[in-house]
Amino acid sequence: MKKERNDTPYVQRREARPPVEFFAPKVNQTVIDKALQQVETLQKEIDELRGYFSETVSQTIKRLMESKKWKSSIFQSKTGLNQGLFRKISTIQDKKLSLPVIISICVGLCLPQEISKQLINQAGYALSANSIEGIIYTRIISGVLPYDIPAINAVIDEIELKNPGEKIRRLGSQFYDGHSKGED
Secondary structure, three states, X not given: OOOOOOOOOOOOOOOOOXXXXXXXXXXXXXXXXXXXXXXXXXXXXHHHHHHHOOOOHHHHHHHHHXXXXXXXXXXXXXXXXXXXXXXXXXXXXXOOOOHXXXXXXXXXXXXXXXXXXXXXXXXXXXXXOOOHHHHHHHHHHOOOOOOOHHHHHHHHHHHXXXXXXXXXXXXXXXXXXXXXXXXX
């Protein structure tokens, strides 16, 4: 018995599928109207921030602290920095500040990442992805680590133990333990 050979090429038949329907929620005009009501407030904040960054770093920090009604004791408890530095920032318009001091102030003020980056750039610094310190500071301002100076310093100490050749400058003052000891 001979098998018949089919000389026609094999053709796979596709079944027609119904068109896919996409879910598109109805636009909620109330939500849009509410968002549009916030435009004026947002524009005011944008204009105010633009004004901040046209000044020196210490003037910008001073204005940010004034907007939160900070006194020297609050400055010390939130940033871990001493009251003497608060007075210098308040009186010296172009006080040069180190990168760890800037980061400590960003943490204390709970600044958003974009504002923190702007303040760091305004001070003449850049966070390098090539150094452990730059990576840690980037994580701090991005909110990956808790906004608490003693907790951040504990993380820094632990990372330095695991990377003995690297130096990461701690935040706050050298002897800060998380408690304010100063008076206003």
